[in-house]
Amino acid sequence: MDKSWLHIPTEKELPVSFIYFYLIGFFLFVIPFTRSFFISITALSLVLVFSFIFYYHRTWNRATILWFLFIMASSFFLEMAGIQTGKIFGIYQYNQGLGIQWRGTPLIIGVNWLFLTYASHDIARQITAVPLVRILLGAVFMVLYDLAMEAAAPYMQMWHFNTGYPPAGNFLAWFMMALVYHTGFEILKIPTGNPPARALFTIQSIFFICISLYSLLFIP
Numbered sequence: 417m418d419k420s421w422l423h424i425p426t427e428k429e430l431p432v433s434f435i436y437f438y439l440i441g442f443f444l445f446v447i448p449f450t451r452s453f454f455i456s457i458t459a460l461s462l463v464l465v466f467s468f469i470f471y472y473h474r475t476w477n478r479a480t481i482l483w484f485l486f487i488m489a490s491s492f493f494l495e496m497a498g499i500q501t502g503k504i505f506g507i508y509q510y511n512q513g514l515g516i517q518w519r520g521t522p523l524i525i526g527v528n529w530l531f532l533t534y535a536s537h538d539i540a541r542q543i544t545a546v547p548l549v550r551i552l553l554g555a556v557f558m559v560l561y562d563l564a565m566e567a568a569a570p571y572m573q574m575w576h577f578n579t580g581y582p583p584a585g586n587f588l589a590w591f592m593m594a595l596v597y598h599t600g601f602e603i604l605k606i607p608t609g610n611p612p613a614r615a616l617f618t619i620q621s622i623f624f625i626c627i628s629l630y631s632l633l634f635i636p
Contacts, residue, residue, distance in 0.1 A: 431615035438623045455573045459515025469613045479604045488526030496521040505586040513573035533597040535617035538608035547602045555594035562590050564621050567628035
């Protein structure tokens with residue numbers, strides 16, 4: 417039996433695979449007939465790409481696993497608190513684009529926070545060896561990523577703010593949470609060194625910018 421479809425892309429193959437994957441996603445979005453299908457598979461697509469990223473994480477130990485779990489759990493419950501109170505990120509609601517929810521919060525959101533911290537930390541490590549600068553850079557990269565993502569999120573049916581574009585407090589909350597999560601990476605000396613993670617972070621950022629520009633120009 418042909419098992420070629422079971423092939424797992426190598427670390428070198430993954431960045432190119434991600435480019436093709438997100439190009440297909442972009443065309444599914446821009447074609448009105450397939451846009452609802454694109455939205456319906458967004459959560460599954462994130463699970464798929466995140467699985468590839470952490471498949472290639474090299475060093476698993478107790479500190480790494482516990483910090484990963486802490487990031488996923490704390491970010492999820494902070495997002496839930498934000499939804500319920502409107503006092504952390506602003507007044508916003510999640511839509512159906514990110515899949516299954518509990519108390520108005522998608523279950524995948526904690527994994528997304530983990531990936532963004534992991535990937536932005538890896539990018540910062542390529543730039544400087546100074547821990548404090550890496551923490552600050554990683555947090556800045558996450559806020560820049562969020563700036564791109566927020567413009568695309570309503571069009572992708574991920575979430576929307578009642579004020580339209582998020583308030584400044586949303587980005588401040590992102591920055592403060594990112595500082596904590598990146599500090600943990602430094603204190604616990606969690607290794608990254610994952611080229612596909614860096615590539616996916618960049619590709620997703622560009623993808624969100626393209627979705628935003630297309631939506632502003634062509635979607636009423």
